[in-house]
Amino acid sequence: MTVAVMTRPLGRQASLPRLLAGPPGHRTLGLLEHEQTHGPLPLPGLRGRAQRDSAGRLMDVIERSGLTGRGGAGFPTGRKLRSVAAQRGLPVVVANGSDGEPASAKDRLLLTRSPHLVFDGISLAAYAIGADRAFLAVHEHESRLVSGLEAAAAARAAAGLDLVPIEIVGIPGRYVSSEQSAIVQYLNGGPALPTFAPPPTHERGFDGRPTLVNNAETLAHLALIARHGDQWFRSAGVPGAAGTMLVTVDGAVARPGVYEIEMGTPIGAVLMTAGGLTERPQAVLTGGYFGTWLPIDIAWHLPLTHRDVKAAGGALGAGIIVALPDTSCGLAETARVVRYLAGETAGQCGPCVFGLPTLADAVADLAYQGDLRAARHIERLTGLVAGRGACKHPDGVTQLVLSALMAFATDVGWHQERGPCYGVRRPPMLPVPGDMADW
């Protein structure tokens, strides 16, 4: 299957990669190489009123750039900076570098490849909002990443680069622990679990202080915008969705991995970037395990922007694209993921603790047994679980399940009437921690 997709008119091609720029290969850019690639950290180091003025200008540039959060929600970064800066009290910056999504690898790759770009972003964000402290949260079990980051932080401290100390924090590597309220509760000495109706983090987060929580990739973009300006940032992407983004591509592609693409690139073009298709696809999982299945005819030409993907009934999330081949069974894949996610409940809320395993059983019944009323039963269960947890964990699971019922509607009919299809015997496509030795 060859489909030519023009991602943008010729002639105004922005030069990529941006975040992943530097010498070829995936090795880490040291401080010197980082400065040769991106230029020095544009931190004026002013005090008093001059500091406030230049910090205000920095926030203006970020706001004009149109940068939005790359952790999943897509909130305008400039507006977030302003709302934290406007609070009473000394603010804190928290960079979230923990890919909560098992299918996502982008934060880990960025922090391995270009740690100093993320540190630059943290420093600049702290400067912009007047913070005196900053944290970089990564999964504690990724010990090589943690030690690499500690070395990078030491090199920066020796060079006297950052105006505020940046602490590297290892958080327990669970799905729900990467949630914003979970990280803040953990930094405050509590368990790394989501909280119910916490005061908004931007008002009272770490130590009761206004806290800016941003994804690591968002801060890396911020570091580049501070260097090159808002116009440069918008020269990539499409109107309403500026700049580039990191996507994790997996499934039926020749070269699965993390790619930097322009916002608004159609999903089909992203799959071609990742080496092209190895098999005929039937559907695409967008946004990861909290995301949605989209049939391939809808997905192929769909531009990767929050608005377009949402309009198609999907979610862009943290930029995960998995192409599911025709010979796989989407219901069996979903059943495995739901089973895994059910086990990843924080164990705090009844409807999640009891509802998700029941839902996982029901989806497995549909995939492997094929009861005539399976789909109806699943729909009823999703109604009982959605919106009834302290965090969005159960909502994400129900969204995934409902999208599977729609995207694989034909398969649902087949499974209900004739039992499991041949696809259930295929080795699974979606990575689930636990069945990989190196996880």
Place this chain on the structure above:
Amino acid sequence: MLRRPPPADAARARRYGGLVSEILRVNPIACTGHGVCAELLPELIELDPWGYPIVPRAPLADDMLPLARRAVASCPVLALSVQKGPR
């Protein structure tokens, strides 16, 4: 029969900050599924198959407020509350 405020009332209440915009909320972390609320307030609260309460998302009608407050006061783990406005 459950009496819901007609839409006009709800709009007026929102404009004047009236009583109708009060809603029941469960703190799902605190709730352990005693089920006292569903016993006291079967008109509004039903239990899911696992014994946890499902509360209506719609604002409480005026005549339900005293009953709702009684249920709130009776919750053994203080997980139920009446809150103003939608979240």
